[in-house]
Amino acid sequence: MSEEMKIPYKIYLEEDEMPRDWYNVRADMTKKPAPLLNPGTGQPMTAAELEGVFCADLVAQELDNDTRLIPIPDEIRDFYKMYRPSPLVRAYCLEKKLDTPAKIYYKFEGNNTSGSHKLNSAIAQAYYAKKQGLKGVTTETGAGQWGTALSMACAYLDLDCRVYMVKVSYEQKPFRREVMRTYGASVTPSPSMTTEIGRKILAEHPGTTGSLGCAISEAVEDALSRDGYRYVLGSVLNQVLLHQSVIGLETMTALKKYGIKPDMIIGCAGGGSNLGGLISPFMGEKLRGEADYDIVAVEPASCPSLTRGKYAYDFCDTGKVCPLAKMYTLGSGFIPSPNHAGGLRYHGMSPIISELYDQGLMRAISVEQTAVFEAAELFARVEGILPAPESSHAIRAAIDEALRCKETGEEKTIVFGLTGTGYFDMVAYEKFNNGEMNDYIPTDEDLQPGFDSLPKI
Amino acid sequence: MSEEMKIPYKIYLEEDEMPRDWYNVRADMTKKPAPLLNPGTGQPMTAAELEGVFCADLVAQELDNDTRLIPIPDEIRDFYKMYRPSPLVRAYCLEKKLDTPAKIYYKFEGNNTSGSHKLNSAIAQAYYAKKQGLKGVTTETGAGQWGTALSMACAYLDLDCRVYMVKVSYEQKPFRREVMRTYGASVTPSPSMTTEIGRKILAEHPGTTGSLGCAISEAVEDALSRDGYRYVLGSVLNQVLLHQSVIGLETMTALKKYGIKPDMIIGCAGGGSNLGGLISPFMGEKLRGEADYDIVAVEPASCPSLTRGKYAYDFCDTGKVCPLAKMYTLGSGFIPSPNHAGGLRYHGMSPIISELYDQGLMRAISVEQTAVFEAAELFARVEGILPAPESSHAIRAAIDEALRCKETGEEKTIVFGLTGTGYFDMVAYEKFNNGEMNDYIPTDEDLQPGFDSLPKI
Numbered sequence: 077m078s079e080e081m082k083i084p085y086k087i088y089l090e091e092d093e094m095p096r097d098w099y100n101v102r103a104d105m106t107k108k109p110a111p112l113l114n115p116g117t118g119q120p121m122t123a124a125e126l127e128g129v130f131c132a133d134l135v136a137q138e139l140d141n142d143t144r145l146i147p148i149p150d151e152i153r154d155f156y157k158m159y160r161p162s163p164l165v166r167a168y169c170l171e172k173k174l175d176t177p178a179k180i181y182y183k184f185e186g187n188n189t190s191g192s193h194k195l196n197s198a199i200a201q202a203y204y205a206k207k208q209g210l211k212g213v214t215t216e217t218g219a220g221q222w223g224t225a226l227s228m229a230c231a232y233l234d235l236d237c238r239v240y241m242v243k244v245s246y247e248q249k250p251f252r253r254e255v256m257r258t259y260g261a262s263v264t265p266s267p268s269m270t271t272e273i274g275r276k277i278l279a280e281h282p283g284t285t286g287s288l289g290c291a292i293s294e295a296v297e298d299a300l301s302r303d304g305y306r307y308v309l310g311s312v313l314n315q316v317l318l319h320q321s322v323i324g325l326e327t328m329t330a331l332k333k334y335g336i337k338p339d340m341i342i343g344c345a346g347g348g349s350n351l352g353g354l355i356s357p358f359m360g361e362k363l364r365g366e367a368d369y370d371i372v373a374v375e376p377a378s379c380p381s382l383t384r385g386k387y388a389y390d391f392c393d394t395g396k397v398c399p400l401a402k403m404y405t406l407g408s409g410f411i412p413s414p415n416h417a418g419g420l421r422y423h424g425m426s427p428i429i430s431e432l433y434d435q436g437l438m439r440a441i442s443v444e445q446t447a448v449f450e451a452a453e454l455f456a457r458v459e460g461i462l463p464a465p466e467s468s469h470a471i472r473a474a475i476d477e478a479l480r481c482k483e484t485g486e487e488k489t490i491v492f493g494l495t496g497t498g499y500f501d502m503v504a505y506e507k508f509n510n511g512e513m514n515d516y517i518p519t520d521e522d523l524q525p526g527f528d529s530l531p532k533i
Numbered sequence: 534m535s536e537e538m539k540i541p542y543k544i545y546l547e548e549d550e551m552p553r554d555w556y557n558v559r560a561d562m563t564k565k566p567a568p569l570l571n572p573g574t575g576q577p578m579t580a581a582e583l584e585g586v587f588c589a590d591l592v593a594q595e596l597d598n599d600t601r602l603i604p605i606p607d608e609i610r611d612f613y614k615m616y617r618p619s620p621l622v623r624a625y626c627l628e629k630k631l632d633t634p635a636k637i638y639y640k641f642e643g644n645n646t647s648g649s650h651k652l653n654s655a656i657a658q659a660y661y662a663k664k665q666g667l668k669g670v671t672t673e674t675g676a677g678q679w680g681t682a683l684s685m686a687c688a689y690l691d692l693d694c695r696v697y698m699v700k701v702s703y704e705q706k707p708f709r710r711e712v713m714r715t716y717g718a719s720v721t722p723s724p725s726m727t728t729e730i731g732r733k734i735l736a737e738h739p740g741t742t743g744s745l746g747c748a749i750s751e752a753v754e755d756a757l758s759r760d761g762y763r764y765v766l767g768s769v770l771n772q773v774l775l776h777q778s779v780i781g782l783e784t785m786t787a788l789k790k791y792g793i794k795p796d797m798i799i800g801c802a803g804g805g806s807n808l809g810g811l812i813s814p815f816m817g818e819k820l821r822g823e824a825d826y827d828i829v830a831v832e833p834a835s836c837p838s839l840t841r842g843k844y845a846y847d848f849c850d851t852g853k854v855c856p857l858a859k860m861y862t863l864g865s866g867f868i869p870s871p872n873h874a875g876g877l878r879y880h881g882m883s884p885i886i887s888e889l890y891d892q893g894l895m896r897a898i899s900v901e902q903t904a905v906f907e908a909a910e911l912f913a914r915v916e917g918i919l920p921a922p923e924s925s926h927a928i929r930a931a932i933d934e935a936l937r938c939k940e941t942g943e944e945k946t947i948v949f950g951l952t953g954t955g956y957f958d959m960v961a962y963e964k965f966n967n968g969e970m971n972d973y974i975p976t977d978e979d980l981q982p983g984f985d986s987l988p989k990i
Binding site for chain 2: 085
């Protein structure tokens with residue numbers, strides 16, 4: 077026990093141990109992720125084309141498949157210091173509760189007001205928008221973490237922030253909306269009457285409660301219709317995974333500082349931003365043949381893009397105004413069952429993650445939501461942190477692995493990403509507490525309408 | 534600038550730098566706080582009398598005016614390690630925004646799921662209850678931080694937890710309720726039909742939305758009516774301030790580590806638990822003549838117990854079932870205006886704080902709530918943390934002092950307690966965002982009904 081205890085409950089790096097560069101995993105990939113395509117021409121999007129929608133510096137990062145380390149500007153590092161480095165926590169209490177020989181660590185990204193890792197990319201994207209002299213940015217948000225994170229970053233840099241929030245979330249999560257408003261953002265329920273695509277969708281589906289794909293279309297249209305605005309996105313894109321590499325870099329530094337070698341690295345997967353950020357430097361070692369790790373993506377059984385999707389070019393949004401991305405997808409027409417609580421509801425997956433998965437460099441599993449909330453409740457009670465439903469997918473997988481180790485006696489070292497807290501997800505917890513939560517596994521027929529929307533390329 | 538930057542944004546102590554003992558400020562007070570009195574006899578409460586309501590070890594701590602250092606049991610220290618040490622943050626961004634020569638630090642207690650410092654005493658009280666072989670504990674909660682903290686501590690130790698939640702909070706804060714339920718607590722809106730005092734109050738005031746004083750009465754009655762249960766309280770009592778001394782001890786260690794000498798220490802004041810914990814070791818140095826500090830309590834203008842109350846023996850609860858405490862009080866019949874948002878709504882004040890204040894060892898000021906929310910919004914935007922309304926009273930006072938320093942050019946070092954986060958207070962923020970927040974300063978006539986309830990002693 078005394079030897080064990082040399083590792084503190086929480087490993088905090090010093091500020092000068094924080095990364096000075098983001099790590100671009102594409103530089104170490106022999107086969108690169110497929111390029112974004114112009115849906116009109118079927119040709120790869122050029123920088124000039126992308127710069128109509130995105131900030132110039134971000135476009136450069138999006139297209140850069142070669143530069144391994146990209147310096148983090150000082151202004152962004154200063155902002156990071158307000159809430160980073162985030163702790164790498166040894167889950168002593170969870171290990172004890174499970175009576176497992178496994179050693180469990182989690183990288184906790186929830187200690188900031190956005191409640192998640194999203195802030196890591198929000199500040200970067202807002203910074204480059206400010207640097208370019210823009211007036212503001214537009215975006216969409218579903219569960220609300222990304223919108224909150226972007227509002228915080230924009231308030232800090234005095235940029236205007238216009239958020240399209242999926243209508244069902246806008247109505248069910250008024251508190252998330254008020255956090256964004258406190259940070260000075262304007263929040264519009266989507267679909268709205270303020271955009272052409274919003275009006276079109278409302279005319280066709282008057283009662284719709286919105287979707288992420290639809291809110292993306294509105295936010296892009298809004299940015300294009302204003303002088304001095306660009307659109308920003310909180311996941312999926314290469315640039316977002318680049319910014320999120322701070323998670324994995326800090327994790328790796330903390331592990332090496334204490335001489336800990338992980339066997340397994342687990343992350344929940346929606347669009348892939350946390351997962352990609354957490355695994356990047358470990359995947360880099362794997363790609364360079366320096367180390368091997370069992371890398372696992374965990375997704376909801378009700379939105380199984382990696383485990384049951386197709387690897388194909390698809391639209392990123394419902395309105396089909398965005399470029400095409402090659403990714404594991406359920407089709408842009410796919411909408412998860414209303415049973416599904418929490419995030420991780422995007423129809424596609426980061427092209428980087430999709431390519432790494434396709435090359436067999438990582439695994440993916442899916443879990444059902446009642447089991448996810450059971451894991452969340454157990455974790456909250458023994459580790460003291462009420463986790464976000466999204467993060468709890470990784471908790472479930474880590475617990476299952478630790479229980480397998482109990483059977484086999486293996487002393488595996490498991491690291492998982494705890495992306496955030498569940499303080500704004502109490503409607504879902506209430507459902508669980510009242511025994512009213514259901515599971516839902518779509519049949520192949522349920523998935524088919526999504527695949528019907530795949531473009532002919 | 535480069536010399537300044539030697540102090541990191543966040544000072545985290547190592548785990549082995551965390552306090553091993555709580556500090557009992559009463560040991561250094563020449564004139565001790567007045568004893569609790571039996572309301573029936575007017576005589577000081579004996580340990581035997583108190584042990585009917587409170588756990589034995591806690592009674593010993595409550596009555597101990599002499600032992601300066603009381604060891605923190607290892608089990609409690611292990612729990613502390615899950616969310617402590619808490620960071621002492623240098624508010625670089627706030628200083629820059631205010632353009633002040635003052636140096637501002639805050640001790641941030643909100644990085645845990647209860648969202649506040651309350652967990653420091655909750656785990657201690659639950660631990661001693663468990664040690665005594667009890668089945669469970671009862672308590673009341675208003676805004677919900679204390680109830681959440683106690684639920685977390687009880688879940689960790691496998692103790693039953695029964696919370697009486699002020700009805701208006703129960704209805705307006707369903708999410709706080711669900712967090713407690715997720716941690717396995719039973720939550721009853723107060724006044725309720727489950728206690729005699731609850732039924733009596735409901736019969737007399739059928740439409741009442743409850744009060745803290747009334748919920749205390751119900752929780753005490755509930756504990757007394759069950760085998761193996763005791764009542765626990767989250768503020769006011771000597772034992773609570775003792776446990777909360779970890780805040781001040783960590784703050785002092787962190788400051789000394791970096792050679793920082795504070796001029797002014799600011800804490801918000803409701804029942805006095807955070808304030809007392811933060812200032813204790815500094816007050817100790819002051820009492821022993823080793824150092825001098827300007828120590829400031831900040832309370833709401835709408836519930837001004839220190840600045841406009843009387844220093845007298847009073848009931849701690851509405852139902853008058855608790856012992857009498859000598860404290861600054863607005864009278865147990867006082868209820869803050871419905872205009873008043875957030876906590877800090879207790880009619881009295883910790884007897885320790887009351888006595889220190891009466892001896893002129895500290896100051897008290899009151900602030901109005903619109904100004905408090907303006908400070909909260911500014912703080913959130915530049916420092917990135919959305920503060921609890923309670924904590925924002927201290928922020929307001931720190932900002933005002935920093936602005937005074939800007940006028941005078943003084944390079945004061947200001948330390949304040951940031952007790953928690955406002956994630957469950959968005960109804961109040963929404964009011965503020967919509968420009969619907971009002972101030973309210975009671976007239977002397979408004980305060981009088983409270984004073985009428987003072988016992989004749």
